[in-house]
Amino acid sequence: MGGPADGFEYVRRADGSVIITHHGRVAATLRGGRAAEFLAEVDDDPQLVMARWTGNYRHGNERVARQHPRNKG
Template sequence: MSHPPSDPHLGFSYRVRKTGDVEILHQGRLAATLRGHEAADFRQQAGDEASADAQQLMARITGNYKRGNERQAAAHPRNRR
């Protein structure tokens, strides 16, 4: 079963395979595969993919998200030019 992306800004969707594995897609391309208890936990947490929370969950799992510290990191002496 494939689920379309709900937030065009994030572009995540997922599909559940017959084996119970979950494939997380970003812009239609495979970004991560969850198996076993990770897949079961994801299905329970994701619930309604149309929610922004589900999109953020998929972003965190794939590592494709901003961490919120970019502004602080730019001011760090190591990053100054």
């Protein structure tokens, strides 16, 4: 299937928003609570997290769903 998610970068702006780019093109702009939630999660696996948040999630290289913190419990 697809290769590893790659080419994502993000910039945290002074107004608290987050701009996510993919190969130099803006893929998403997050503001408010969504930006804070993204920043809390991005330290885990930055490329994979940015791929999920932008909807550019390559099926086949994801972590197993049961390993995700949201699904532990």
